[in-house]
Amino acid sequence: MSGIKTRLRIGAALAAILVLAGCGERNKYQPPPPAEVTVAKPEQRKVTLYLEVTGSTAPVNQVDLVARVQGFLEKVGYKDGAIVKKGDVLFQIDKKDYEIALQIAQASQQQQEALLVQAEADLKRKQDLVKTAAVSVAQLDESRAKRDSTMAALAEAQGQVEQAKRNLEYTTITAPFDGAVTARLVDPGAYVGSGSPTKLAEIVQLNPIYVNFNLDEQQVLTFREKLRNHGVTLKDIGPVGIDVGLQTEKGYPHSGTLNYVAPQIDSSTGTLAVRAVFDNKDHVLLPGLFVRVRVPKQLDVESLLVPDVALGNNQEGRYLLVVDDKNVVEQRKVEVGEQVEGGLRIVKSGLKPNERVIVGGLMRALPGNTVVPVTAAAAAEKSGP
DSSP states (O other), rough: HHHHHHHHHHHHHHHHHHHOOOOOOOOHHOOOOOEEEEEEEEEEEEEEEEEEEEEEEEEEEEEEEEEOEEEEEEEOSSSOEEOOOOOOOEEEEOHHHHHHHHHHHHHHHHHHHHHHHHHHHHHHHHHHHHHGGGOOHHHHHHHHHHHHHHHHHHOOOOOOOOOHHEEEHHHHHEEEOOOOOOSSSOOOOOOSSSSSSSEEEEEESSSEEEEEEEEHHHHHHHHHHHHHTTOOOHHHHSOEEEEETTTSSSSEEEEEEEEEEOOSTTTTTEEEEEEEEEETOOOSSTTTTTTEEEEEEEEEEEEEEEEEGGOEEEEEEEEEEEETSSSSSEEEEEEEEEEETTTTEEEEEEEOTTTTEEEEEGGGGGGBEEEEEEEHHHHHHHHHO
């Protein structure tokens, strides 16, 4: 019995040793597989570099509507704030007195025309009679003076007719251009134009619209130097496109052209006044708004571009994570330039065009570790439906 018990104890011990040995194999540390990251090569293309400043909108035309003749205001031909067309009747002043004045002036003109006919006939008769000594030279001179005086009176009467016509026209105030009219300042029935012109309202042109902004002296000098280096002038470039965006808009959705550049820098502010004009048919831009302005400063600049989100920042500056030919992550210090459309940023130095830049899975990419690089197109296909 003792032998059997001894053999059982030995077998149990061997079994325990085998079990422990098996557990040891299963608990041995297994390194994780290489992380998968998305990579892309830098984009090479020509880009336009911009200056970004703040500007404000202003109307191309803004005019006070005034009563230039006196009288009772009969009617207002628009609703406050309405959009009107050029020539629309906005205010009407009682015209009866001015119609009568025109009739009187026309009658005076007709009278002087009749007198002139009589004076010219009398002069002609005396010119014929003076040849036969039937009338004296003095009588002839008197007839000629009367004719000339009548001609002057006729000219005065004609001027009075034109003045009466103009005064009659002034009783009707029309829109001088397309635009929006402010609330009326005078109600129908009021007596206007007495003593001095009475302001009735204001009309503001909304389309097109100006955007005014300033460039500081350093920006102006830099821009002029770049033009000189390329041997061109603003005339050689042609129309300069200017883009703007409202404070609530993304990007610069409104495009216009450079319209005016001040001839000199304002010494008190050290800035140059610049103006652009924009089509504003939908009236999105209203006069007096602050806008973000983008001004091109350099065209067709050969650039190496990477997504701005791929760039990191540390105490040494900006860096990128690149994957070498052995799929090992390397942290690369780079010098960057301006951000351009599409969320891309210019890399001035530190990166080659054929290198693979990590643009996705940045948190999984540690410098010195091996990764599994996947192109952006493959990653998109893999994550698709």
